[in-house]
Amino acid sequence: MNDSGHPQNRLELxxxxxxxxxxxxxxxxxxxxxxxxxAEASGAQIVVFPExxxxxxxxxxxxxxxxxxxxxxxxxxxxxxxxTKIVALVGYPMAHPDGVANALAVLADGEVVxxxxxxxxxxxxxxxxxxxxxxxxxxxxxxxxxxxxxxxICEDVWFxxxxxxxxxxxxxRLILNASASPFHIGKARERESMLSERANRFDLPIAYCNLVxxxxxxxxxxxxxxxDSNGQVIARAPQFRTDLLRSSIELAAAPTRVNPAFxxxxxxxxxxxxxxxxxxxxxxxxxxxxxxxxxIRDYVGKNGFPGVLVGVSGGIDSALVLALACDALGASAxxxxxxxxxxxxxxxxxxxxxxxxxxxxxxxxxxxxxxxxTFDQALSPVFAGHGPDQTEENVQAxxxxxxxxxxxxxxxxMVLTTGNKSEMAVGxxxxxxxxxxxxxxxxxxxxxxxxxLSRWRNKSIPxxxxxxxxxxxxVGIIERPPSxxxxxxxxxxxxxxxxxxxxxxxxxxxxxxxxxxEIVQAGADREFAQKILRLIDLxxxxxxQAPPGVKITHRxxxxxxxxxxxxxxxxx
Numbered sequence: 001m002n003d004s005g006h007p008q009n010r011l012e013l014x015x016x017x018x019x020x021x022x023x024x025x026x027x028x029x030x031x032x033x034x035x036x037x038x039a040e041a042s043g044a045q046i047v048v049f050p051e052x053x054x055x056x057x058x059x060x061x062x063x064x065x066x067x068x069x070x071x072x073x074x075x076x077x078x079x080x081x082x083x084t085k086i087v088a089l090v091g092y093p094m095a096h097p098d099g100v101a102n103a104l105a106v107l108a109d110g111e112v113v114x115x116x117x118x119x120x121x122x123x124x125x126x127x128x129x130x131x132x133x134x135x136x137x138x139x140x141x142x143x144x145x146x147x148x149x150x151x152x153i154c155e156d157v158w159f160x161x162x163x164x165x166x167x168x169x170x171x172x173r174l175i176l177n178a179s180a181s182p183f184h185i186g187k188a189r190e191r192e193s194m195l196s197e198r199a200n201r202f203d204l205p206i207a208y209c210n211l212v213x214x215x216x217x218x219x220x221x222x223x224x225x226x227x228d229s230n231g232q233v234i235a236r237a238p239q240f241r242t243d244l245l246r247s248s249i250e251l252a253a254a255p256t257r258v259n260p261a262f263x264x265x266x267x268x269x270x271x272x273x274x275x276x277x278x279x280x281x282x283x284x285x286x287x288x289x290x291x292x293x294x295x296i297r298d299y300v301g302k303n304g305f306p307g308v309l310v311g312v313s314g315g316i317d318s319a320l321v322l323a324l325a326c327d328a329l330g331a332s333a334x335x336x337x338x339x340x341x342x343x344x345x346x347x348x349x350x351x352x353x354x355x356x357x358x359x360x361x362x363x364x365x366x367x368x369x370x371x372x373x374t375f376d377q378a379l380s381p382v383f384a385g386h387g388p389d390q391t392e393e394n395v396q397a398x399x400x401x402x403x404x405x406x407x408x409x410x411x412x413x414m415v416l417t418t419g420n421k422s423e424m425a426v427g428x429x430x431x432x433x434x435x436x437x438x439x440x441x442x443x444x445x446x447x448x449x450x451x452x453l454s455r456w457r458n459k460s461i462p463x464x465x466x467x468x469x470x471x472x473x474x475v476g477i478i479e480r481p482p483s484x485x486x487x488x489x490x491x492x493x494x495x496x497x498x499x500x501x502x503x504x505x506x507x508x509x510x511x512x513x514x515x516x517x518e519i520v521q522a523g524a525d526r527e528f529a530q531k532i533l534r535l536i537d538l539x540x541x542x543x544x545q546a547p548p549g550v551k552i553t554h555r556x557x558x559x560x561x562x563x564x565x566x567x568x569x570x571x572x
Contacts, residue, residue: 009253010249010251011270012044012247013045013047013247014246015224016032016039016053016244018049018211020050024056028055032053036082039086042271044246045086045145046088046144046149047087049090050220051104051178053178053211054090054093057091057211059132060132072092085268087266088108089178090105091153091178101118102129102132102133103115103117104118106142116139116152116153118136119136120158120163121155139170141167141171142262142264143258144267148172148258150174151177152164154177154179154181157195157208167204175204175205176209177206181211182551183218183221183551185284185552186287187221191210192227192236195208195225196231197231199231205251209224210223210224210237212242212243213242214294217548217549219291222239222243223239228250234249235247237276237278243276243278248273285455285456286463288445288552292324292441293327293462293465296328297328300333308333310325311339311400311404312337312355313338313344315418315477316450316451317442318418320454323355325361325416326472327465328466331360335413336355336359337407338353338365339403340367341367351476359467372396375399376392396433397430397434398430400433400434404436405437414438416439417547418441420445420450421446421447421557422506425510425532427538427542428495431542443556443558446503447502451478454473457473502532504524505529509532509533511555516533537567537569540565
């Protein structure tokens with residue numbers, strides 16, 4: 001029995017699912033200190049924070065600066081001084097004789113008692129950990145009031161060896177894991193299934209504390225969990241929200257004599273708490289919409305922008321971006337900008353106005369026809385003898401980009417671009433035109449998913465939305481065939497082919513790494529597939545100049561897929 005009268009094998013846990021800001025050591029430390037106090041007040045005996053909670057994740061080249069590491073250590077010790085009645089596990093970048101370590105500090109009795117160094121360093125997809133960190137080579141088990149508890153960090157528990165199996169062999173009765181696991185569609189279910197399988201197979205429960213929030217192109221969805229030795233989820237935090245998840249967990253009896261090599265930490269009296277079992281978001285459109293909202297909200301907020309500007313054309317992409325912006329930031333922080341040309345149909349313009357009215361945001365309108373005429377007059381001597389072509393279409397897009405950036409410069413609001421993944425894949429976008437802006441909300445959203453998200457939003461108001469607009473997107477916008485409306489009778493699919501076929505090839509080539517023959521075997525027309533693969537490769541130079549955007553698929557353009565701009569490939 002411990003001081004509280006509970007059996008020794010009962011443990012009161014808290015998982016602090018927080019949203020740190022990368023580089024803000026003082027602010028993050030303040031947040032951690034507040035959560036330590038809340039966890040202690042709730043009756044928890046141990047509180048776990050996410051991977052690199054003190055620095056934010058990923059800190060990238062910040063950890064190569066000695067002054068940053070010194071400041072991180074100072075803030076860690078400040079945090080430790082507040083952990084006097086509770087054990088706190090805090091992720092931080094650790095200066096080590098072998099190099100910088102991705103570490104998890106054990107704070108108790110007001111001091112830094114020990115630190116565990118992450119052993120498995122991911123170096124694929126969005127991860128670059130081998131650039132920054134050296135791997136640890138020792139397991140760490142704490143003896144918390146007679147309960148052996150093993151520590152781990154993120155990737156350590158995605159594989160059996162050396163950490164999970166090693167802790168099991170050492171006699172750990174629980175594994176605590178600090179994570180920063182980036183979101184993609186379905187990731188929470190994949191992660192939970194993996195953790196449940198290991199907990200059941202090793203007969204070893206796990207408490208997994210995940211980061212939440214947006215960081216540049218990455219979003220972390222939280223969904224921290226506690227899983228018992230049978231692989232059953234007994235506590236789950238919500239997705240896309242900060243949370244202090246409390247759980248009482250019953251553990252197998254510890255050996256009479258605990259290994260003297262374990263790090264001793266005091267365990268204060270605790271008290272039981274109500275168990276939270278938040279649902280994972282369904283359907284996939286809800287989960288995806290929430291991720292996009294968080295990505296927009298944190299990119300705008302953490303970078304200090306007062307609001308955003310969205311160029312609204314009356315098309316589906318700009319409609320979805322405007323709805324997302326109002327849901328994420330509130331309509332008062334969003335300004336729609338309409339810039340009609342002679343090629344915009346009355347129906348498109350009317351639907352765009354209806355969209356803005358339903359969402360209730362501010363609006364500016366500029367006719368670009370006089371500016372088009374001015375450009376035509378200025379360029380006509382040089383263009384004499386050359387008929388109109390894509391050049392004049394791109395001038396329209398660049399006029400609109402210029403107007404949006406002028407408003408951004410004058411009022412400080414950031415421009416959200418509206419291009420989707422399908423367009424960015426094949427270069428169906430204009431440099432310094434519709435690509436001009438600070439954040440590309442739909443950069444990783446294929447066109448068909450744009451339609452699915454728009455239909456879902458018209459049926460539902462997402463959890464956490466700052467807008468209560470019902471059915472914000474007019475049906476005409478969703479049902480009208482997509483068109484850039486840069487010339488008479490223009491149709492996107494006449495230029496690009498069927499979006500269903502295009503999106504399938506993009507997924508196969510980008511996300512599944514299939515080659516031309518494999519894509520054809522899967523059902524694609526060879527000539528069409530050759531054209532699309534060539535366009536994807538040719539457009540790399542454009543994508544390098546595009547703003548960042550939220551990653552939602554298994555492989556996004558940008559840091560998730562790094563291809564040379566200058567490269568020559570042939571498809572036959």
